[in-house]
Amino acid sequence: MNRQFLFSAIICLLTTLVSAAAEPRAVSQWLTDFGTAQGTKQLAEANRLMLAFNEAGLTDGLVQFAAGTRADSLCQQVWYWAGEYYYAGGDYKLARQWGEKALPLCHDAEMRANCLNLLSLSAFRMAHYDAAAQYAKECYRLDEASGDPDLMSSSLNTIAGIYIGANQPREAEKYILKAIEMARQAENPARQSVLCGTASEVYHALLDDERALRYAEEACAIEHRLGRDDRAAVRLTQKASALNGLKRYAEAEQALRQALPVLRQGDDRHSLGIACNKMGMALFSQQRQAEAVTFFREAADIFVEMGDLGNELHARRGLYESLWHTNPDSAKIELDRFDYLKDSLYSHATAESLARFNAELDNEWLAQENVAQRARLWRVVGWGAVVAALLAVAIWWWMRRRSRLRENALMAIIEELKRTAAQSGEPQGAKETETIVAQCDNDTDREFLSRLVALVKVQMAQGVVSVEGLASGMCLTSGHLNRRVKALTGVTTQQYATRVRLESARLLLEQERDLPVAEVAWRCGFDDAASFSRAFKRTFGCSPTQHRQHLH
Numbered sequence: 001m002n003r004q005f006l007f008s009a010i011i012c013l014l015t016t017l018v019s020a021a022a023e024p025r026a027v028s029q030w031l032t033d034f035g036t037a038q039g040t041k042q043l044a045e046a047n048r049l050m051l052a053f054n055e056a057g058l059t060d061g062l063v064q065f066a067a068g069t070r071a072d073s074l075c076q077q078v079w080y081w082a083g084e085y086y087y088a089g090g091d092y093k094l095a096r097q098w099g100e101k102a103l104p105l106c107h108d109a110e111m112r113a114n115c116l117n118l119l120s121l122s123a124f125r126m127a128h129y130d131a132a133a134q135y136a137k138e139c140y141r142l143d144e145a146s147g148d149p150d151l152m153s154s155s156l157n158t159i160a161g162i163y164i165g166a167n168q169p170r171e172a173e174k175y176i177l178k179a180i181e182m183a184r185q186a187e188n189p190a191r192q193s194v195l196c197g198t199a200s201e202v203y204h205a206l207l208d209d210e211r212a213l214r215y216a217e218e219a220c221a222i223e224h225r226l227g228r229d230d231r232a233a234v235r236l237t238q239k240a241s242a243l244n245g246l247k248r249y250a251e252a253e254q255a256l257r258q259a260l261p262v263l264r265q266g267d268d269r270h271s272l273g274i275a276c277n278k279m280g281m282a283l284f285s286q287q288r289q290a291e292a293v294t295f296f297r298e299a300a301d302i303f304v305e306m307g308d309l310g311n312e313l314h315a316r317r318g319l320y321e322s323l324w325h326t327n328p329d330s331a332k333i334e335l336d337r338f339d340y341l342k343d344s345l346y347s348h349a350t351a352e353s354l355a356r357f358n359a360e361l362d363n364e365w366l367a368q369e370n371v372a373q374r375a376r377l378w379r380v381v382g383w384g385a386v387v388a389a390l391l392a393v394a395i396w397w398w399m400r401r402r403s404r405l406r407e408n409a410l411m412a413i414i415e416e417l418k419r420t421a422a423q424s425g426e427p428q429g430a431k432e433t434e435t436i437v438a439q440c441d442n443d444t445d446r447e448f449l450s451r452l453v454a455l456v457k458v459q460m461a462q463g464v465v466s467v468e469g470l471a472s473g474m475c476l477t478s479g480h481l482n483r484r485v486k487a488l489t490g491v492t493t494q495q496y497a498t499r500v501r502l503e504s505a506r507l508l509l510e511q512e513r514d515l516p517v518a519e520v521a522w523r524c525g526f527d528d529a530a531s532f533s534r535a536f537k538r539t540f541g542c543s544p545t546q547h548r549q550h551l552h
Helices: 002-021 027-036 039-055 071-088 092-105 109-125 129-146 149-165 169-186 189-205 209-226 229-245 249-265 269-285 289-306 309-323 328-379 383-424 431-438 443-462 467-473 478-489 493-511 517-523 529-540 544-551
Strands: none
Touching: 027 039, 027 071, 039 071, 071 092, 071 109, 092 109, 109 129, 109 149, 129 149, 149 169, 149 189, 169 189, 189 209, 189 229, 209 229, 229 249, 229 269, 249 269, 269 289, 269 309, 289 309, 309 328, 443 467, 443 478, 443 493, 467 478, 467 493, 478 493, 493 517, 493 529, 493 544, 517 529, 517 544, 529 544
């Protein structure tokens, strides 16, 4: 026992001396050295890394491993803290990479929950919302099993933040309200402040900015009582967001003037980037575009460095809107980047939906195979089963032939529509829906969505767009059509058709600026201009008239 203790002390001393004497090297190189080392060399590399993580302020105290520590225990700790290190530095891709390496080795419930929380936050920052939600929910189940209301409130807060990022604030609301209830049980004022801040973001996304403002002010008051000026600056940013929503732009600017100097002195660059975005919005809304550009640009640079696609998207939108009248060339560059980010974010969500669809399809195929096996057993009963099978094939062939005839007729209509649209200069389709079609994995899916888009345009020209009519035109039942559309696009048939109509309306507004809004609504299959305007504003954040004004 004494020899083991002495050996451990020597290893720790050598590690400290090597770290102090050697030239500084990137943590990534040290991780490579750790991965290739064995035995006492691996132990020394692990201790050197843990010393670096402690000096970076990640661990509560210096962690050093004793001789004889198992290799999997070393890997678990080193890889997990490497993930925390990269997350703190804003490299979310590497943070997730190291967290995923550590997770299989985390057998202790508390350690596994910590690793899942790291993975959830990293995936969230990369806008991989489905993956982030799965990690967070598994983390919550572990915290729930522990019975600790403070841990449960933390996990629920993470889930709420993910749903905000995924633009599902109504789902986020139920999680954050439950989290606030748990935090009250835990009597943790610091946690309460964080939760109130998240609640402010939830209600801002729900357009209930009066309520968002109340939660933000409550969070600010808690932070001031705790004497945490850096966190109070974050809450001021959330307060400014609510004030922007209430069109109290001068007050929002004042709050951000207080928050920004504090955030610039700290290490929280993510909150600094968000504050710059909010300041840009407040200035832009006061017709101070040149000042707004400075803040939007700073925000964009921060989020590019951190790999935060969602917040970079907001910064790019602010830039192209602020530059539109003064520097159209630069505005076009920012608009192109905005469109790229928008498509990228959507494709992340779509990829997760397609993964779920593939899993469901595998299960269906397994079920079909079981049915086929039973059918083969029944064939030996007699010729009756054979005759029934042949009859079924004949009926299937006849129905398929009739379906193909109808499909060919529909494709002829589609081609005629394309030729007519090309001759008349009519918009050929929605950019977003064309992107969804292009991202399909195979030609069959792309042809299916192309036919559906064309059929929506046929119905638009007739003045009535209905799921039943679309299903009939596609030779499917409404339920079958809806399941396939949702698997390919992540939305229902009705929502997808509405998206096609709204994108067509946006192009009409841009290309035929003298055309009345009511005429645009009618051409795109909306019964009245009021319902069209509401749907347009929900989708694009501004009314049809405002959209045209932004083009001037």
